[in-house]
């Protein structure tokens with residue numbers, strides 16, 4: 541892995557940061573979640589973007605805070621989505637219940653926000669707060685669309701942009717701001733993070749259909765069972781009116797067999813490959829922007845990561 545050194549430093553900074561969480565329960569629970577795995581993509585995006593200029597210790601401190609912000613969003617996401625397993629382990633909500641998980645996620649996010657604001661970089665702070673608002677609006681949009689399967693492709697893209705791509709875009713934007721890149725470059729870094737983020741959520745949505753708990757460390761098939769329609773379903777609904785009718789008849793009271801049938805139809809169709817192709821288009825876009833940055837190191841390291849996401 542060509543960014544192994546960066547990942548090691550990110551890990552070290554995350555561990556140091558966790559030790560300073562004042563609330564003992566939140567500290568222990570965060571340690572448990574962090575030690576159970578995770579790809580550290582958001583801090584990595586920040587550090588790789590920083591390589592456009594100078595990377596100092598404060599970049600790693602902010603990167604570690606970003607991972608804690610991501611962790612807090614996962615704690616809350618698992619409450620909303622009824623997620624029992626993540627990274628192959630029980631989630632905070634499934635062990636301690638909703639009340640405790642809400643408080644822990646809240647305390648952790650405020651701790652991370654406080655750390656980032658204390659760096660006294662106004663632009664970074666404003667970007668972070670704006671992004672967190674967007675992320676919450678994305679989760680809310682998804683909640684409002686639950687069991688409403690008649691949504692458009694553009695609704696879907698708005699949802700994944702808000703709930704997922706926004707945090708990736710923030711990560712690479714912060715790298716640009718911290719390394720004092722010029723405005724044009726910061727915009728490009730934003731767009732690179734954003735496009736990879738969209739691709740990433742499409743892949744996560746595909747994996748929910750095709751993968752297993754053993755591989756993804758989460759219970760699969762949860763999106764449609766939770767009333768959340770994702771890209772492969774939307775694509776098949778456009779093509780197959782019988783399938784569309786069956787999807788539209790789903791309610792929260794539907795039997796598991798109905799969900800299994802719908803998932804099997806998607807698996808058998810060409811729509812998974814079409815969804816992979818759409819995910820690849822976002823990666824193509826990111827690569828084309830990368831090529832204009834004028835930094836071979838940033839281009840090489842992001843391209844390595846992008847290559848892993850291509851089907």
Ligand code: IPE
Nearest residue numbers: 577578579580581704741744
């Ligand atoms: C999970 O993100 C939430 C989504 C945006 C799909 P990751 O897949 O990056 O989660 P970890 O941190 O690697 O577990």
Ligand code: IPE
Nearest residue numbers: 613614617621623703704744
């Ligand atoms: C999660 O999207 C997005 C955020 C955490 C904001 P998902 O709900 O698809 O993520 P997983 O599948 O639970 O990781």
Ligand code: MG
Nearest residue numbers: 617618621623
């Ligand atoms: Mg979820």
Ligand code: MG
Nearest residue numbers: 744745748763
């Ligand atoms: Mg998912």
